[in-house]
Every structure is written in structure tokens, then in C-alpha cells.
Amino acid sequence: MSKYDWAPVERSSADCGCRHIHSAFGATDTVFHPVGAAEAPQPMIHGTASWEARPPRQAITLLNRRPTGIVIHHTASANVADGSLSHAKQIARNIQAFHMGQRDWNDTGQHFTISRGGYVLEGRHRSLEAARSGQRHVLGAHAENCNTEFVGIENEGTYIDRLPTTAQWTALVQxxxxxxxxxxxxxxxxxxxxxxxxxxxxxxRFFGKLDRLRQDVSAL
Known part of the structure; x- marks a missing residue:
């Protein structure tokens, strides 16, 4: 495994209701949603402009159809203790620099990134726009053989013998x-x-928890 397993070769306050989800650690986290909100509302997602992403080299390919699934990744980077938003934005910039500089790709490979602090950031440009539409899919570069059909989510850290943080898990479920x-x-x-x-x-370890992830996502 490379130092950065960020992607393979590119192809192509008032009252509120609450819902409980179980984390990968067996604990129970409380996730609050406004009363009357639709099931699974959009979580806070920091767009490419917020972390000062470079523009893509060429126009982003936007497929006129929906993706069919989600691919879960880890960045294979250090399991740092810094859970700040500033750190999360730096991770997004680092990944983009790696993909565009060393990989010579058009843009960040994955669609979304989740920091160990639980911050969700847009990866490849227009990913958030496409997801909000619910009808179109940005062609990514996160998983060879799966890019045309799957949304890619990178999770900061290395999870060979440990698990994501509770904040990261909760954000991933949402x-x-x-x-x-x-x-x-x-x-x-x-x-x-x-x-x-x-x-x-x-x-x-993370792969071994994907059944639990599916359960928690279905419950939410």
C-alpha cells in the first residue's frame, strides 16, 4: 500500500427531535434533526470554495444519470489528534495537490472527504451540486472499475487495526x-x-464494520 491510498489510476433553538445511531465503538451518539425535517437531511458539507480548492484543469464530466452506490475509502495517512476545521480543509488541499500534482489528474479523485474531526468536505468540483440535484453523477477517479457508478468517500486516517473516530463515523453515516x-x-x-x-x-478493521455502517445508514 502506498503512503497515500487516496485513489488508484484514473479512468475515464427551539424544540428539536433526535435520533440515535450506534457508533462503530458500540456507544450511542445522539444526532439532532429539526422537527418536521425530512429523513436523512443534508449534513453540513464544506464546498470546494470554502477550502480554497484549485480549479480543475478541464471541465468536470457530469454524467446524466444517478450513481448506484457508494465506495468507502481511507486515506492511509496518519491518525492525527487534530480535529479542527482548519486541519480538515488542509487535508482537502493536500489530497488535491497530490492528485493533481503527483497523479497528474484533472482534480481531486473522490467526491467527498471526512476528517477525523467529523467535518465533511466536497472533493471533486460539482460533487455537491450533483448530489443536491439527485439526478446526475460526477465522474470521479477514486476507485478503478467503479468510478462510473459509485460515489467515493475518503475518510482521513489509516484503519488497518483501528477504527474511525466517533465523530467521523457519525458524519459518515449522515x-x-x-x-x-x-x-x-x-x-x-x-x-x-x-x-x-x-x-x-x-x-x-474498517472494512469489517461495513455491515454495521449499512445498518446505521438504513436506520437513519
């Missing part, structure tokens, strides 16, 4: 639930990167 609602997908089609190609990603 993001996956919203994407499934937007694109009329079921949680059954949330898969790990290793199911697209030969790789350790998203790490042995």
Missing part, C-alpha cells in the same frame, strides 16, 4: 444516508474500495 436518499439508493450498495480492485483500502 452523509451516506443523505446520498442514499438523494439518489434512491439502498445502503446495501455501500462497499469498500477493495471490492473494486486489489487494495487494503479502507483497512481491515
Amino acid at each position: 452523509l451516506c444516508a443523505w446520498l442514499c436518499k438523494q439518489y434512491s439508493m439502498t445502503a446495501d450498495n455501500i462497499i469498500g474500495h477493495r471490492q473494486c480492485k486489489s487494495t487494503e483500502c479502507p483497512g481491515e
Whole structure:
């Protein structure tokens, strides 16, 4: 596994209601939603402009159809303690610099990134726009053999022998639930990167929790 397993070769306050979801650690986290909100509302997502992304080299390819599933990744980077938003934005910039500089790609490969602090950031330009429409799919570069059909979510850290933080897990469940609602997908089609190609990603421990992820997403 490379130092950065961020993607393979590119192809192509008033009262509020609450819902409980179980984290990967067996604890119970409380996620608050406004009364009357639709199921699986959009979580807070920091767009490309907010983290000062470079513009893509060429126009983003926007497919005129919905994706059919979600691929879960880990960045295979350090499991840092810094859970700040500023750190999360720097991670997004680092990934884009790696993909555009060393990989010579058009833009960030994945559609969304989740920091260890639980911040969700847009990755490839127009990913958030496409997801909000619920009808179109940005062609990514996160998983060879799966790019045309799957949304890619990178999770900061290395999860071979450990698990994401509770904040990260909660954000991942919320993001996956919203994407499934937007694109009329079921949680059954949330898969790990290793199911697209030969790789350790998203790490042995994390991969072993994907059934739990599907359950938590379905519950939300």
C-alpha cells in the first residue's frame, strides 16, 4: 500500500427531535434533526470554495444519470489528534495537490472527504451540486472499475487495526444516508474500495464494520 491510498489510476433553538445511531465503538451518539425535517437531511458539507480548492484543469464530466452506490475509502495517512476545521480543509488541499500534482489528474479523485474531526468536505468540483440535484453523477477517479457508478468517500486516517473516530463515523453515516436518499439508493450498495480492485483500502478493521455502517445508514 502506498503512503497515500487516496485513489488508484484514473479512468475515464427551539424544540428539536433526535435520533440515535450506534457508533462503530458500540456507544450511542445522539444526532439532532429539526422537527418536521425530512429523513436523512443534508449534513453540513464544506464546498470546494470554502477550502480554497484549485480549479480543475478541464471541465468536470457530469454524467446524466444517478450513481448506484457508494465506495468507502481511507486515506492511509496518519491518525492525527487534530480535529479542527482548519486541519480538515488542509487535508482537502493536500489530497488535491497530490492528485493533481503527483497523479497528474484533472482534480481531486473522490467526491467527498471526512476528517477525523467529523467535518465533511466536497472533493471533486460539482460533487455537491450533483448530489443536491439527485439526478446526475460526477465522474470521479477514486476507485478503478467503479468510478462510473459509485460515489467515493475518503475518510482521513489509516484503519488497518483501528477504527474511525466517533465523530467521523457519525458524519459518515449522515452523509451516506443523505446520498442514499438523494439518489434512491439502498445502503446495501455501500462497499469498500477493495471490492473494486486489489487494495487494503479502507483497512481491515474498517472494512469489517461495513455491515454495521449499512445498518446505521438504513436506520437513519
